[in-house]
Amino acid sequence: MKQRTYLLWVSVAAIVLSCLATPAVRGDQNPGFAKANQEYSEGRFQKAIDGYENLIRSGQWSANLFYDLGNAWFRLGNFGEAILNYERALAVDPHHPEAAANLVLVRDEARALELKRNGIERYIEAGTSAQYSIAASIAFWFGLFGAARLFFLHRRSAALVSLIIFSTIVFAGAVLALYSLETSNRGRALAIVTGKNIEARLATADNANSVLSLPPGSEIEVLSQRGDWLYAALPNDLRGWIPANAAQRVRM
């Protein structure tokens, strides 16, 4: 009996450890990154931006890189691009404190519009995709091990049944939270207006009636694309068409 309990705990510990594996941060410098930082510190922001964007094009994505790029765009007065890159930094690392702080500051400066979130979405956004994934994984395996144990036990165990029910609830809640994170207006459809003097319109024409003026950095939720136009949900709960080159999705 003791041997079985020991095996069970070893399994659980293995699951947790396997889920909690996170990449370590290294201290050594990427030469391109260091050079771009140097350009930034010397006030050559456009060159710094070129350096950061070269790193991004080479696939070396990181929250810090997007954050630094956002700072460089802010120095050039391009609030739309700055907010876009802060959002990207937060999409990569939702608990990036510097990106969150600068995003608030630049949004206020740009008077950018934000998409509305309901109470449930705000509550769910307290956790990250990784946290919900780990919770779902642990609950899933706990529930499965409990069910297997119950199957081979040949007798009913109230504790085991409770564990299975609890695990199922946690698993369902975590999966729902993940679904909400992915499909809400903060999910993969989130885009940022980077163009200037952008008007959301009722139809895919430059002379169509305007629905909303979108300052640079405003959030939109892309619903579909037709040619050079994006159909998007707007911060005022309405929908409209905006030129596709006037907004960029946060997730690359």
Next chain:
Amino acid sequence: MIGNRSTMYRSSLKRSLAHTAIASIALAALVGSATADQPSVTSVLTSSETTVGQPVGLQIQVKGDRNAAPPSEISVEGLEIQSTGQTQSFEMRNFDVTSSITFNYTILPQRAGKFTIPALTLRAGSNSLRTPELTLNVTNSPNQSSQSNRAGGTVDPKKNTFAELIVPKTSAYVGEMIPIVVRVGFEIQTRVREVPPEIDLPGQGFTKQKMRASETQQMIGGKTYQVVSYKTAIAAARTGTIEIGPVEIPAVVMVPQSQRNRSFPQNPFGLNDPTLDNFFNDPWLTASVPRQIKLTTEPVNIEVKALPPNAPPTFGGAVGNFTMAADANPKSVQVGDPITVTAKISGRGNFDRVTGPAFDDEHGWHKYPPSADFKQDDDVGISGTKTFETVLSPNERKDKLPAQVFTYFDSLKEQYVTLRSDPIPVRVEGGTAPFATAPRAAEMAPAPSASPAAVPKKQDILYQLTELPSTPQSFTPFFVRRSFCLAQLFPLLVLLGYVGWKMRQAHLDNREARRREALQHEATDLKRSLSRADASPQEYFSQASRAIQLKTALAKDLDPNTVDAEVAASVFQADENTRVRLRHLFEKSDEVRYSGGGQNGIRLVPPETRTEVLDLIDSLRR
């Protein structure tokens, strides 16, 4: 008079009195509820254009309070305004009774000019009501455009009927509303049996409606007439001359037979008394027959002019004379909340072409299509108030609503008039401030080569970060990353191992159980055999030792073949005596098994020996 009048005359007096009494009681009961509505007042001229000496009517109607006091004396220089009495009326629609009182005035212009009848104040209970201002345009030349067309001429006093088509203008603009009146008069002595309740206005090139009859009594040329008036308003649809009429009005009148047959004496007594002659010639008393007659007016021509070119972009086709009042509710909202903006366009004109006013600057607002509601003040719908409600939703902070703009063509001034409401102050909170008033940091930002200090801001952004993670990060959700999926293999393998182990254990448990069951079965059979007396010693002691082996094996989960006397004694922790007896039993069993002999010729086991062996087996307990 309208409809079959003869039936009315045939009704009995009692029946009429009873109906009148019931109607009066019901009316009196309903009047109380009729006063519950908030009283309102309307004021309307029968025509806004006239000539010197040509009177027009002014009607001031108060709805909801039949005890309203008339306005004080109306005095306008150049106009002689005299009261011609007041009428009260009740109207019931779906058991909703409204009472009203109408004050009638006749306005006689004494000189040409444009006159404004000022707003008048009336007292209705505790309420103070105010009429709108009215404008009357008076010309002194019958040749001017505002001359009234009176087809049918003046009423001939020699005839006891007349019909006339009254068109107040000889020229108009396309779309301008022109009130039309067709009047049919019957001298009071004429018994009119039937006139049509509504007639059609013949002619082309204008929009028209059915003309409904209303009846009054008027003194014309010293004679009293029953006058049936048909009113409507037309709007010219094309330029050029349009002809209105002639209008034919069929009627049925009762003609005294005495007038048709002169051979009959004028009175039955044959007396030459004019008084008696008048009595017997009274059409109400003499026998009469119905006769179909047709009254016809003369046609009238109107010259229709096109509207001037270069109309403002906000012009929607409204022609007439209008005023506009704007309001909004609520005046304090959050960004995105709706504000209902009301525009009341009042006046006289073609209200069917009065469209919702435009907003001069819709930037930062989301505008929804307006709703419209028209309340007419007259019989033909060319005077009233059209109310537009437009919902505006602010997209950003605002301090005032955009001004509303409404353009119409004033047919008197012969020019386009644009009404512009004052911007209504509102308070919009939340969201962002309006761009026009807020400094744009982006626009003030320096060129790419500018220094960081050039960016104007109260609080600076945080510093650059100089560390990168050892492995690139990803936008891919955590649950679809390869590392996460691979990590799930470990618990999966553990689970599969656990399940396999448990299944194998179950299989083994099952085999052991079957083995134990076989041993148990064998032990039961042996015990039954040991109780019998017919067993040979060789067989008996062999079975006894086997029984002990089985019992020991079942007790300790051992292979029965490995059990000997010592093992059995230790398993059951037997005492020395029992151990000796066990040893003796196993020796006896080996002896008879390997020696082949049987107890020195003894063929059966003595009963005492069987009892002793059975006692020994039973005494083995853990």
